[in-house]
Amino acid sequence: MFDESFVRAARLQEYSAQERIADHAPAVRRRPPLRRGLSRQALVLVLLVAVAFGTAVYMGIRHPYQSSTAQRPAEPLRMTVIPLAPQGKVPGTTDTTYLYAHSPAAQFRIGAEGIPLPASRRTAHFSDSQVVTALTTAKDYIVRSSLYPEVLVGQQVRPVRVLLDPDQLDQFDESFERPTADGRHAPTGWLVRFDPSQAELADRKIRVQGTLQAAETDSSTLEVTADHTFVYALRPTGSDDKANASLFTVRRELHFRFDREDLRLRQAQLAVSYVQAGPLSCAEDSTNHLRPLLAGQTAKSGGPAGTDPYATGGATALCGSLAASAQPKV
Numbered sequence: 001m002f003d004e005s006f007v008r009a010a011r012l013q014e015y016s017a018q019e020r021i022a023d024h025a026p027a028v029r030r031r032p033p034l035r036r037g038l039s040r041q042a043l044v045l046v047l048l049v050a051v052a053f054g055t056a057v058y059m060g061i062r063h064p065y066q067s068s069t070a071q072r073p074a075e076p077l078r079m080t081v082i083p084l085a086p087q088g089k090v091p092g093t094t095d096t097t098y099l100y101a102h103s104p105a106a107q108f109r110i111g112a113e114g115i116p117l118p119a120s121r122r123t124a125h126f127s128d129s130q131v132v133t134a135l136t137t138a139k140d141y142i143v144r145s146s147l148y149p150e151v152l153v154g155q156q157v158r159p160v161r162v163l164l165d166p167d168q169l170d171q172f173d174e175s176f177e178r179p180t181a182d183g184r185h186a187p188t189g190w191l192v193r194f195d196p197s198q199a200e201l202a203d204r205k206i207r208v209q210g211t212l213q214a215a216e217t218d219s220s221t222l223e224v225t226a227d228h229t230f231v232y233a234l235r236p237t238g239s240d241d242k243a244n245a246s247l248f249t250v251r252r253e254l255h256f257r258f259d260r261e262d263l264r265l266r267q268a269q270l271a272v273s274y275v276q277a278g279p280l281s282c283a284e285d286s287t288n289h290l291r292p293l294l295a296g297q298t299a300k301s302g303g304p305a306g307t308d309p310y311a312t313g314g315a316t317a318l319c320g321s322l323a324a325s326a327q328p329k330v
Helices: 004-009 017-023 040-061 096-101 128-146 166-177 260-265
Strands: 012-014 028-030 078-085 199-218 221-236 246-258 269-278
Touching: 096 199, 096 221, 096 246, 128 199, 128 221, 128 246, 128 260, 166 269, 246 260
Parallel strands: 078 269
Antiparallel strands: 012 028, 199 221, 221 246, 246 269
């Protein structure tokens, strides 16, 4: 007796009675060899699944929109803050509207309206939407760092901090924890803020005028250049509406850089900050706060803090003179 497995494995197979009657064939025929293992269709299916899985893993590791160039860390911000000293007494009046109307800022727009976005188009390596994202992120930074009342009076820095590339956060935090006039760690290089013990806003309708421009610096970097003038109406802290107000002007030239990761996360690298502000006294330290000269005040005698040419790591102390034409005619 043979078991079933032996019969199935036999190389010869007996024809059925019907087959033998039909064509008088021999009693037996040779069976095709038994195939063992996977069929060809199964092998093709396994191969396709493996290729699909490998592609999914590769695309997950390498973002399809990422540049072939490795992401470079953000460079530290380089900053310059120049106080502008008035040539006489600071003019002022109780009517801030009159002050603005009789100043060079008479035709400036109010607030964020003075920071319009330019017409934009794609570059060689960046799409229209990426260019617009760079411009709007730069505008957001300018608005938060120059127009937010809570930032201007030194109460908050977070609205500005959240827009920065993570590589610059240590420098930003150190600037506010240990302010230093070294061209790297001055809070007034990152944002505009006044000494809250001396000055407050007399009018929240800040006048602004300036430009934004975007350009591709290389295949992986967009750069936005911003040049804006801000004019603030200020009065002594704690005074009433009858106190004379005066105008304070800040010119900010900022250079932003964006790689593709910055654009995806809507954050910015602030590369250069060049600030001119007045009326200020050159003898006062403008590193941590701006200490405006208010209506009726004059600049203290003396220039900026001395510069030691033998000391390393410091920045040259600078100060300028505020032109009489920059003051309102009162």
